[in-house]
Amino acid sequence: MRHGFTAIQALALSLALAFLVLPVVAVFLQVSPAAMLTQLGSETATQAIVVSLRTNLVADLIIIAVGTPAAWLLARHRVFPGRRLAVTLLELPLVLPPAVAGIALLVAFGRNGLLGHQLNALGLSIPFTEVAVVLAITFVAGPFYLRQAITAFEAVDPRLVQAAATLGAGPWRTFRAVVLPLALGGLAGGWALAFARGMGEFGATLIFAGSLPGVTQTLPLAIYSEMNRDLDAALAIGGLLIIIATAVLLAVKMIPSWNPTPASSPTSARRFATSSSTSR
Amino acid sequence: MSTLRWARHVTVATAALVMLATAACGPLVGAVQEPTVLAAASLTEVLPAINAAARFSFAGSDTLAFQIQQGAPADVFAAASPKYPQQMFAQGLVAQPRPFAINSLVLIVPRANPARITGLRDLSRDGVRIVLGDQGVPVGDYARQALAALGLSGVLRNVVSLEPDVKGVAAKVALGEADAGFVYATDVRPVRRKVRALRLPAAAQPDVEYQVAVLARAPHPAAARAFVRRLLSPTGRRILVDHGFRVPAG
Numbered sequence: 001m002r003h004g005f006t007a008i009q010a011l012a013l014s015l016a017l018a019f020l021v022l023p024v025v026a027v028f029l030q031v032s033p034a035a036m037l038t039q040l041g042s043e044t045a046t047q048a049i050v051v052s053l054r055t056n057l058v059a060d061l062i063i064i065a066v067g068t069p070a071a072w073l074l075a076r077h078r079v080f081p082g083r084r085l086a087v088t089l090l091e092l093p094l095v096l097p098p099a100v101a102g103i104a105l106l107v108a109f110g111r112n113g114l115l116g117h118q119l120n121a122l123g124l125s126i127p128f129t130e131v132a133v134v135l136a137i138t139f140v141a142g143p144f145y146l147r148q149a150i151t152a153f154e155a156v157d158p159r160l161v162q163a164a165a166t167l168g169a170g171p172w173r174t175f176r177a178v179v180l181p182l183a184l185g186g187l188a189g190g191w192a193l194a195f196a197r198g199m200g201e202f203g204a205t206l207i208f209a210g211s212l213p214g215v216t217q218t219l220p221l222a223i224y225s226e227m228n229r230d231l232d233a234a235l236a237i238g239g240l241l242i243i244i245a246t247a248v249l250l251a252v253k254m255i256p257s258w259n260p261t262p263a264s265s266p267t268s269a270r271r272f273a274t275s276s277s278t279s280r
Numbered sequence: 281m282s283t284l285r286w287a288r289h290v291t292v293a294t295a296a297l298v299m300l301a302t303a304a305c306g307p308l309v310g311a312v313q314e315p316t317v318l319a320a321a322s323l324t325e326v327l328p329a330i331n332a333a334a335r336f337s338f339a340g341s342d343t344l345a346f347q348i349q350q351g352a353p354a355d356v357f358a359a360a361s362p363k364y365p366q367q368m369f370a371q372g373l374v375a376q377p378r379p380f381a382i383n384s385l386v387l388i389v390p391r392a393n394p395a396r397i398t399g400l401r402d403l404s405r406d407g408v409r410i411v412l413g414d415q416g417v418p419v420g421d422y423a424r425q426a427l428a429a430l431g432l433s434g435v436l437r438n439v440v441s442l443e444p445d446v447k448g449v450a451a452k453v454a455l456g457e458a459d460a461g462f463v464y465a466t467d468v469r470p471v472r473r474k475v476r477a478l479r480l481p482a483a484a485q486p487d488v489e490y491q492v493a494v495l496a497r498a499p500h501p502a503a504a505r506a507f508v509r510r511l512l513s514p515t516g517r518r519i520l521v522d523h524g525f526r527v528p529a530g
Contacts, residue, residue, distance in 0.1 A: 106455060106457065110455065110456075110457050111394070111456055111457050112455065112456040112457070125409075127440075127457045128409060128440035128441055128457070128458070206444075209441075210411065210440060210441025210442075210443070210452065211414070211441055211442050211443070211444075212439065212440060212441050212442055213442075215440075216441070217442075224444065225414055225442065225444070227343075227346060228340070228342040228343050228345070228346040228416055229342070229415065229416050231346075
């Protein structure tokens with residue numbers, strides 16, 4: 001009977017693998033690598049590549065610059081009034097449908113939106129610009145980084161932070177010399193996830209930023225626009241996104257080895273702290 | 281023998297899942313004798329008034345044509361231009377297309393009209409934000425045709441977004457985010473409280489003809505033909521006219 005159960009498990013695994021891998025393989029079977037390269041040289045594709053990379057780069061810089069200190073604060077202070085509410089609100093975009101994100105951004109930052117008047121007064125108009133694409137990506141992808149960053153910082157042994165303070169390091173130096181190196185692997189993983197989500201952003205961008213080649217048309221929007229005209233072009237862009245996604249995934253899997261010292265894991269960090277305190 | 285029980289649980293659960301899935305898919309493949317109609321987005325309001333029981337999928341005609349080429353299990357294709365039905369007729373994917381409605385292209389601006397647009401010439405002013413249908417989307421192609429006829433192709437540099445269907449254009453103008461957009465006259469009604477429509481000069485007005493065809497591999501051919509008959513019948517024509525369309529002679 002044990003064999004029968006194992007067989008069912010094996011069958012389930014094969015089913016899952018076949019179902020999840022087949023569509024990805026099909027993309028590459030449909031278009032030859034040579035045709036793919038030619039297609040990726042087209043104006044539509046190159047413009048979309050530039051728009052996607054540029055907007056994601058800016059969005060990721062914003063996400064890391066704002067997200068890192070915010071996550072550190074939330075990780076250091078585990079109990080303060082409103083902490084759970086704050087974390088929940090930060091996580092909301094993770095579960096929000098992208099179409100909701102798009103229309104929400106529109107009524108917040110659109111010309112007739114909540115901040116429309118103030119933005120107009122400053123001479124700013126966000127919809128249909130690259131700024132809108134950046135905001136859409138930041139909104140949907142930011143929480144992926146925040147969440148990972150909070151976890152990564154929480155895994156840093158607080159005693160190490162105290163020790164650093166005892167030894168006279170200021171909060172900035174403690175963060176830079178102790179916390180950041182220990183959390184780096186987790187932060188990088190969070191960034192990779194945010195980047196992958198940002199590169200795939202579609203719904204919020206289409207609604208909030210529109211779709212215009214060379215301005216707001218990112219790679220996923222280019223697929224949607226090309227699909228009806230030129231399936232090969234759409235598939236070539238799809239292939240490119242699959243390759244990028246695979247690279248990101250592999251990078252995430254290899255993250256532990258990014259760290260020069262294996263002390264990044266919480267257990268080894270704790271061991272380090274304990275041994276240093278006992279060897280006194 | 282707990283593994284046996286487990287295996288049995290798994291089997292039962294799998295069977296239940298399969299049955300559920302089959303039941304859920306039932307109406308798509310089963311005996312329900314109502315056609316599935318793939319229709320241009322501009323027909324969103326009128327077609328359910330002609331047959332409320334049919335299942336509709338509204339999108340840009342080019343998207344629908346693509347879905348049919350990819351084997352979508354649908355019965356009827358109603359497009360906002362002759363282009364795709366005729367193309368697919370030539371490929372043997374649909375039966376002979378029939379014209380059934382005529383529309384006109386209009387320019388819409390938000391009620392507040394922030395860019396103060398009173399005519400097509402205003403569209404070439406710097407900073408005016410125009411949305412069009414994407415290339416291949418009938419409403420976008422008609423708009424480009426109209427602008428070319430007026431010698432106003434320079435307007436295209438003011439385009440800020442190319443939308444996948446006409447409802448996308450109407451929505452961006454109705455929200456006041458775009459200053460102007462080209463839609464069909466019949467698309468104005470659902471957003472009439474938010475937009476104003478400007479008529480195009482006769483010389484620039486393209487022929488917007490809708491065509492309908494039964495798919496060659498329609499799962500419900502009888503229901504499909506009945507749908508088309510009703511669409512072309514005096515009742516169908518009256519409902520089209522009530523919704524602001526014109527109908528071809530005959």
